[in-house]
Amino acid sequence: MHTVVMTKGVPDFREGQVSFDEDGHLERGKTPTVMNPNDKHALRAAFQTKVRNGGHVSLMSMGPPGYKEVLQEGMRDVYADDLYLLSDREMGAADTWATAMTVATGLQNLDEQPDLVFAGFKTADGETGHTGPQTCWCLDWPIITHVLSLDIDEDAGTVRAKRLVDGDISEIETVEAPMPCFIVADPEFEPTYRKASHRLNHKDLREETQERAEEYEDHLTVWDHEDLNLDPDYIGLDGSPTIVSGVDPIPKAPSEREATMIEADEREALEPVLDELTPYAAGD
Amino acid sequence: MTDAVEEYEAVVVGCGPGGAAAAATLARNGVETLVLERGVDAGSKNVSGGLIYAEESAPYTIDGLFPGFREEATERPVTENIIHNIAGDKVKSFDIGGLHHHDTAWADAVLRRKMDSWLAQQVHERTRETGGGLLTEVHVTGLLRERGEIVGVTTEELDPIKADMVVAADGVNSELARDAGLMDWEEPEEWFQGVKAVVDMEPELINARFDVAPDDGTAHLFSGDLFDGVRGGGFLYTNESSLSIGTVFHLDSIAEERAEPHELLDSLLTHPLMAQWLGDEYDEREYSAKLVPDSKKAAHPSPHKDRLVLVGDAAGQMQAQGPIIKGMNHAVTAGALAAEAFADARARDDPSQAGDLYEKKLNDEGVMDKLRPTGYRVFGQLGELGPVDDLSNAIADSAVGRFGVRAAAGLLERAYSSPRLVSMIPDTKLPYVTLPTVIAEELGEPVTDENTVSPPDLADRIGDLTYDVGDPHIELVDKSFEASGTAVTACPVSAEDFGGGCYRDEMVQTNGSEEHLVSLDTQPCVECGTCAIVADTEWEHPAGGKGVEFNQG
């Protein structure tokens, strides 16, 4: 089994790590870049296939050279075997479409064709959730999204998954697809190990990859657009059909807005409130 | 997607000293061995006093099975053992080096988290080579049976597992021994309850206050009138940079006297005798508690059934040799003997003989004699008969008795040091309370030091422990005070008029009448096992990795 997990580096939005300036803009320089949290779920799902069915797990990302450490994190904390970074200036400022094109080409450039490719649900910053499905579209593979659990039948060459219908926890269906197949792991994905042998494998593999993470660069391959034979016109900024017309700051959360306190038993004090609300009642 | 039941040659449940010894010996014999431990780490659930003995007469010792054990996993070697007889502030100390050194190759103080997790690492490496290995955070819930016969184990976290041999090394509240019908949790007389504080102390201070070399340590034991008449005693052992101070009492006595275990511990901690060792700064690292079986009554003479063998506390193999407590060493011996028995049986192509062979080895190697000494069966139990006990107490306390104590001071010290005599001691007030008190009154000198220690209260002690709370693992079946009220006091993390513990009692008005009821909150439970015996409960251990986590042990 060869599985590949797609990942992106995102600002570490956790309390104490993230830093915003006075206007509420993210200070990228002061905020560390980490592996997108949802991608860890995807990587855990991929690791489960390795523990149960053997094989190996690769981690692939398109991004700046700084993403190397994100990939190392994936090896140290979520036990990826080898790492691929697609990186050069031409790939910069890509939207989801151009990112998908690039990553799909990266996947096709691997020596061994993957049986499964995993993407996270969505990123903590871009949050579109498009990149996975678009990459799959480029590959022309079947896709199963919102996946909660997986079982692989290697002999039959199929994967069976439990997934959320419409992303809603109240409805779960089981589907089966031939491999190779694209999987978008839901954040609710929980790997399960009900066999002692699986847990023992898990322990061995975890220790093994954690040791390797110290020398992660020995297991890292970096490809630029030339290695992938990609036309700069179709990737990066030039290949991105998305036009950002403007960026509006998100309003402060209600609890942080300024509030005027009014004692409810003073009739007069309530007058301005009524004045404020009347136009809405009238439908204006 | 295979649904076949997993099979190992041997499954060992629990990785305390008994399980570790069994697993290491199985692995040495090339037996494919899976070890299942419920703690986040081996040792995270375990408490002992902790003096681990290596007996010269024992066929197996822990350092024999695990070279490097003393260097890597223990605290200080203990070469001196003093018992203090206490009456008020009067103390008479006897050197019981004779008993301590009798049949002893060495004895080291240990802290269980450190000791067991080191052992577990070794066990994993060795069993992994056999195709098995050690898994933590797996709670074994019971026995897997086929046509009524034991063939493996069931767990909360894994699918059922089959094995040619199941070693229950799951400690004092063994769910497997209970499931097999080999042990019950009924009689408080069969158990002790141990409670312990680990107190932080700089190594240099320990060396100075106990007058020991940096790589040497000491043991002090305590008995007399400082425990409100509850039958049992106290201990103090020196670790590398801490002291283990605790108490061990007969559970029936704790129940009868409605004693509060934490207060009994505090009576020891605040006694003037302790001032010289504790000084002014008292920093308690951890409070802990656990039941201890009394082998004299609980050791199972035939601890096996079908493919199941019981070792260590699970089989009641915990010897109270007078004031000296020997559980870990016997667990090691039994674990290794059970493994040896399986290897022998397998060599004869009949693994089903393992249980019988194990029983035979326990007898042939003299283990059963130590656990259930003949002397106790003849004299000790006689002494426990009510009238005899009353009479002996009265004599010891009489003018004649007191004269005898004065006249025989040297003899008494020797008697305390005699392994044969202490093995006959009856479980009565006489040896635990009356005699030490009379000895101290007649022969002792008052201690004048002022003890300024004020131990943390129960709420703080509970607050300092680490818990990962799972679902409640104990169900209170009979809520009446009559059936379960003893737990309010006997539970080491509960107390009368304390709302923050596990057990509480309250008067409830129902239809005009008033009922005295007990309620239970398992959140602060330290899984000591007491209420499995003194209250009417459905008692199980929490799920793997859940519940209390001891860092010292």
Ligand SMILES: Cc1cc2nc3c(=O)[nH]c(=O)nc-3n(C[C@H](O)[C@H](O)[C@H](O)COP(=O)(O)OP(=O)(O)OC[C@H]3O[C@@H](n4cnc5c(N)ncnc54)[C@H](O)[C@@H]3O)c2cc1C
């Ligand atoms: C309107 C808009 C404007 C943008 N402008 C810029 C810009 O000017 N400059 C710029 O650098 N970026 C820009 N981006 C960010 C960039 O387009 C996206 O971050 C990127 O395409 C991934 O989209 P996403 O963050 O929504 O990821 P999602 O689609 O939410 O991610 C889903 C999954 O796809 C995978 N994935 C996502 N990104 C990658 C990746 N890079 N490599 C490998 N796998 C990946 C991960 O598994 C992830 O969990 C913009 C994004 C948007 C929405």
Ligand SMILES: Cc1cc2nc3c(=O)[nH]c(=O)nc-3n(C[C@H](O)[C@H](O)[C@H](O)COP(=O)(O)OP(=O)(O)OC[C@H]3O[C@@H](n4cnc5c(N)ncnc54)[C@H](O)[C@@H]3O)c2cc1C
């Ligand atoms: C306060 C106190 C003082 C003591 N002092 C001494 C002393 O000084 N010297 C001495 O030799 N002995 C002493 N003992 C006794 C000694 O601790 C025990 O006899 C000894 O630990 C028994 O070893 P064992 O391997 O049988 O069980 P344990 O050490 O109790 O190990 C049992 C293991 O099984 C695991 N387990 C339990 N149930 C399950 C399950 N269902 N599934 C999976 N795993 C499970 C537990 O987590 C644990 O790791 C003392 C005990 C106490 C409480």
Ligand code: SF4
């Ligand atoms: S609730 Fe029961 S098992 Fe838990 S600490 Fe109290 S007595 Fe011990």
